[in-house]
Amino acid sequence: MDLGITGKVAVVSASTSGIGLGIAKALAAEGATVVISGRRESLAKEIAATIPGAIGIGVDLTSPTGPNDLIDAVEAMHDSIDILVLNSGGPKPGTAAALTDDDLTVAVNLLVRPQRQLIERVLPGMRERKWGRIIAVGSSGIVAPLSNLAASNIGRAALSGLLKTLANEVGADGVTCNMVLPGRIDTDRIQQLDSLAAERQGKAVEAVRDGSKAAIPVGRYGTIEEFGATAAFLASQQAAYITGSQIRVDGGLIPVY
Ligand SMILES: NC(=O)c1ccc[n+]([C@@H]2O[C@H](COP(=O)([O-])OP(=O)(O)OC[C@H]3O[C@@H](n4cnc5c(N)ncnc54)[C@H](OP(=O)(O)O)[C@@H]3O)[C@@H](O)[C@H]2O)c1
Incomplete structure (x- = not known):
């Protein structure tokens, strides 16, 4: 199936390894021009050099200017950003009983603030062009909170609220917002x-x-290839009618629909 995204520019945050890399490779295989990013700038550039048309950018998403720096660097090379994949590092483990205010701040700074800033930058262009795909990496913990990952459960629930609310606001503009939830990739x-x-x-x-x-x-x-293929489909032309949804890629881990 041709996903119809040849030439679309896709920014994949946190894509120097793991799930983000799997998504970036899947989008690139469909002809998208991908932006690989992560704190390890040399690795981002190294990976980009192996993918035709890709660029690699070093960025720390948790730094106050990180998300804007990333978009500035892409916009210096491309007129439009069509696909935004919101991935990030994960918070450290810990129980809800031991959670501190600082842990909460870290969770928001990792899982909500950079994502909102990236959306703020790309959304106006997507709405104007009447085409955009925003895909966030979540966790099965959104459906069934995971033991000893309290900060992750909280931050991802907040991101889920942001994406669902946004999906309602921008659906008529041709912009879809979805989440893909890993179980154990x-x-x-x-x-x-x-x-x-x-x-x-x-x-x-x-x-x-x-x-x-x-x-x-x-x-x-699961493999990062299996995860990447699901995200790539959500970025496709064919997925234009899927928005405000969460797709689990978890091998059936969550025992309810
Ligand atoms: N794997 C799973 O099954 C699973 C399940 C549930 C949730 N998740 C969540 O999905 C996300 C991706 O997980 P993963 O398993 O692929 O993790 P991973 O293999 O550790 O990869 C994390 C990626 O995030 C980048 N990164 C981390 N902190 C960053 C920062 N401050 N700024 C920019 N980039 C940053 C890393 O690159 P640099 O080191 O170059 O910065 C790396 O590319 C995480 O949030 C994780 O908690 C994963």
């Missing part, structure tokens, strides 16, 4: 979380991973 972050869980529980990492896989009906972790 095999990335560096999941490996780190598994290692921390193994330490906490006094188990081998493989035992923790086997326990996680046993709770997933498909019986394994």
